Each structure stands twice: as C-alpha cells, then as structure tokens.
Amino acid sequence: MKNKKRRSFQLSEKQLGYAMVIPSLVLVMVVVLWPVAQSFYNSLFDYRLNDPSRSQLMLSATIDLERYVDNQFYIGSQLDSLLESAENEADAETVKGIQQDVENYHAELISDETIKTKVEKIDELLASFTPVRDSELKYSKVDNAFAEEYQGALESHAAALAEIAASSSDDTSGQQFQQTSDLLASTAGNILSSNFIGLDNYGKYMKDQRMWKAMGNTAFFTVISVAFELVLGLAIALLINRAFKGRGIIRATVLIPWAIPTAVAAMMWGFLYDGQSGIIAHYLEAFNLIPGSSWLLTTSDGGMFSIILADVWKTTPYMALLLLAGLQTIPQSLYEASSVDGANRFQQFWSITLPLLKSSILVALLFRTLDAFRVFDLIYVLTGGGPANATESISVYAYKTLFAQQNFGEGSVLSVIVFISVAIISLLYVKLIGSDLFDGRTK
C-alpha cells in the first residue's frame, strides 16, 4: 500500500488525515456506540434468553419455523388416526373440520414464497436430525392478524379435542385425543406474538425498590470513597511534593495497588476481612473498633465500610499521583513572592495551590467519580452485593439480571440507567472543567 502510494499518487495531508482517523472511528462505532444503542433497543422488549418464546427481538408476530414444521409434520397423521378411532359421527365431523381448517391455515402460511422455501429447507434439516442454528432461517415474520387468527384457531381446536378426550369412554382413544390436543396447543405456542413492550420495562424499574436501593448504594459508595480519596490523595501529594531520597520506592509503592487487578485486590481484602482468619477483622475487633470480627462481611454497614476501605486503598495512590503532577506545574516563584508579602502557608494553600490545582483536581475527580459509579469487580468479588443486597451497586444488579436471570430486556434497562447516570455526571464535570480538557491536544 505504501509503495503504491509513492509511485502512483500521493495522498495530500488532509486525505491521509482522514484515512488515518477512519479505522479508529469505525471501530469505536462498532464496539462502543452500536452496543449502547443496541442495549437501549433491547430494553424496549420483553427479551429473555432462557425462554424460547421470547428469546428474539420481535417487532411483529413471528413464527418459530423449526418447531412449527416439526409439530406440523405429525398433525396430519394424528388427525387421520383420530378419524378412525372416533366413537361417533359428531366427533368424526369435528376432527374433519379441524383437519380442513389446519390445512387451510398452513396453505395460507406457505403461500408466502420466502416462508415456503424456509419450510422446505428446515424439512430437509429435520429429516437428517440437524438442529437449525441460523436464526434467520429458524424464525420468520408473519402478519399480525393472521398469526393471531391461526393461533386462536389452533387453541380452540385443541380445546375441542380435549373435551372429546374428557368425555371419551374408551381409555386408549381418550388418550389419543388428548395427545393430539396437546400437539395442537404446542403448535399454537410456536406462533409468537411480538414482544415489543415499549417503555414498560422502565416503568417497572421506576417502581422497583431494589433498583432505588442499588442506586442509593452506588451514589453513597461513589460520594464517600471519592471524597476520602480526594482528601487523602491531596494530603499525600502535598507531603511528597519535595525533593527527598527514595522517591522511587514511594512511586512504586503508590503504583502497585493501582496496577494489580481489582478482582485480585478484592480477593486479598476478602481474606483480610474474613471473620475467622482475617487479620484486619481480628485487629479491629481487638481494639474494639467494630462489634465483632464477623461484622465486616456479614452486616450491611460492615459490608459498605469494607468495600469503601478497599476502594480507598486501591485508588488513593492514583489520585495522589495525578494531583502531584498538577502540583509540580505550579511555579515556585509564586510561593516565594507570597512569602515576601507575608502570607502564611495556610493562606498560600488557599490562594495559590487550590486555585492553580483546580483543573487537575476536577479532571482527577471526573475519572474517579465515573470509575466509582460503574463499580463492579470490587463488589462482585468481595461481597457479591450482599449481605441482603446491602452493597449491591447498580452495575452488579444489572449484571445479575442480564446473566444470572438471562433477562436481557430488563437487564438492558438497568444498563441504560447506568449509562444515562454516567452521561449526566460527565456532562456536569465537563461543564465545570470547560475546554481545558482538550488543551494541548488539538492545534
């Protein structure tokens, strides 16, 4: 590609610029923007992976062709044998009527060319006992009115056969009728009505106690841990902002908690907090700081305290680093001038350090607040959201709904709620920080 460029044509700077930007933009669209949009779209459906009648997004009525074709195959022969075992004329008439009706509906269904081809393909696959994996082939849209009618017909026929079965004097023929009735009912179940429910899921969560509790937990965790991290981080940054021997050791000390995986840190803290063999639980109890060694992980307050302490331990160093870098950009001459004017150190802090550090603080706060609000690994590994959902964050709740309950519709609502909250938080911060965020990057 490079050679071609050199020989045949040269991209102008502008063209090259766009060519270089496009791959990343496409990637960001595909892996970030599209999934978020899809999450929002999913949240409008009653969409559950573990329920075959709702495991697809269906804007209109849909037919599960694989199961339908499989069932339909037996309907004809079963109805034929019912005709033979019918005890009286009336029953035989009913069966004949059903046979005619079902045939008509099926003919109408496959009068659509695409459905007909699909049915034939599935027939072949089923004959060789191959499951249908391609969801394009397996499902087909059908007209809403037709679907409802067909489904209604199958259900009423099933009921009619069940009635005959109940009144039948002969056990074997009764069983036969019941069997066919079940078959018709299950075929009716292969015709799926649309699972588009609009904003109903949102309405449900607005009234959901657990959602509000999770939201409250997340907000509490975010505010308290970020506040502690800011104060401690600033204090540490101010203290180590000087020349001293052993800076390397301090820097490494500060970086290691930041660099290890949160899940590993959570396991470590889980061990330190453990009611039986945890050293921190043991010491805190020995110094009467907590009611008992099991308080940390088995009570609501203890659980919240535990995750906040672990988070402060893991991320304060990062905060201190960011603030230290900000401190080092403040010119020394400002402090010298103010000492000449007789300002004490406290005054210097308020009128020089804080104002000049403001943008560093805001940027650090922005990143930390967003991270804390999305908290997942720490809570999921350390407490699992327990005890009794007392430490469950909104992300943990969303994860449990999505993957433990396999409910992608409702789970998506929760993830959209996280997304919207994060968007609001970022907008607030970006407004506070202003255009500083982009300084030094674009020309």
Next chain:
Amino acid sequence: MNKRGGIGFYLFLIIFVFLVMFPFIWVFLTSIKPPREIFSSFSWFTSNPSLDSYEAALTNRPLVRYMINSFAVSALTTILSLVFASFTAYAVTRLPIKGKGLILGLVLAASMFPQIAIISPMFNLVTDLGLRNSYMGLVIPYITISLPLAIWILATFFKKIPYELEESAKLDGASPFQTFRKIILPLAAPGIFTTGILVFIAAWNEYLFALTINSDDAWRTVPVGISMYQSQYSIPWGDISAATVIVTIPIVILVLFFQKRIVSGLTSGSVKE
C-alpha cells in the same frame, strides 16, 4: 516546594509505605505458612515455612494457563489498539483535518461509557461470531477500553514532538505518510511504549467481559480465575494467598522497571503543560 524532609518526614513515609503494602505483606506471609496454621493463629511469622500452598495453587487450578491467557489477550489488545491509535493520534494532532474536537470528544466519551451498557450486545455479537472461549472473543470487547485510552494518551505524546523536524522532512520531499513513519514514529517510540504499558495493564485487569465471555475454565484470565478459587463450601486462603503472590509478581516487576513511564503516561492526560 524544595523543602528537604526531616526525620518526621521519613517516619511518615515509612508508615505510609507500610500501610499501603500491608495487604501484600500479610498475604505473602500467609502464603508461606503451612495451611493448618492459617486458620489457627494470627501470628505474623511462621516457624516452619512451607511451599505447600504454592503447590496447591498451581495444581488445584490451571493458574499457569490463566496467566498465558491473560498475557495473550492483553498483548493482542495492546498491539491492535496501538496501531489504530497511533494513526488517529497523529492525524488529530498533526494533520489539517476538520472536526478534531469532535473526534477527541467522541473518543473521550467512549472511554467513559460504562462497560455494563455494552456487555449484552457484545455478548450476543461474540456468541454469534462463534468466538466465545477464545482470545479474539476478548480482544474485540477490550478494544472498547483500550482504543480510546491509547488515542487519548498518544495524542499528548505526539503533541510534544517539535514541528521543525516535520517541516524539514516536508522540504526534502517526503510524503505525509513517510514523515509519519520515518520521523514521527521513531521520535514517539517512548510515548508509544508507555501507552502500550498502560493499555496492557488495563487489559490484564479487565474483569466483566472476561467473566461473561470466556466462561470455560481453560480460557479464563487471571482476574476471573483468581476470583473462582473460592468454592461454595470452603475458602482455601492458603491457595488464594499463594496464587495472589504468583500473579502479582509480574506486575510488581513491570511497575519497578517502568514506574517513571507509567507515571508520565498516567498524568499526561490530566495536567496542562
């Protein structure tokens, strides 16, 4: 502030280092205790150190396999995102294109998106592509985290390279792409390396995608693998301590070697120069 510290200052530093490192110290001390002692006493040092826990940690669970998985996924993610990000960062900082603010804004916004809002469509996508329990199955979602991060940090590094060199290359008749490849890339190499370390660490630490997409034990990464050491009935703290020590060592080495670079990369996005 060019004050020098006194004894009080160094005392503070020692306490600080001790407090921050305490969990590691304790976990290390636990890992060399014979398993029975862990549950019976709180004494700091054991009189008969043993490596039983290490043996158990390596044999009860495929810890080495987890580390290989993590390494492969993180390395692939790092290489891919560095390639795409260096193009983009160069174009945004150096070439006369329109909408730079918009592009950077989009990148920054993308880095703020919560993973939980991406996970379910991503899970369906990876499942449909047949990539669950594979390296690529994690590399694709990891791009969501690593690409914006890499673009953001690289943009700062590219910005610092003096323009004079580029100008003279242009006068010598180099095409814009040649300038990028022969002038900018070599000069930006340290910055790219730093960005690579940060991206690698971010990918190494990722939990949510790894937990949901690679659910097969043989394909788990380190963070997920470690969190699965606890069984429903008992928590083998000895194994967990030893495993923690084993997986922390590479990170400690990385940090010790590259601490200055890591700090410069971490702070490059937050401080105005």
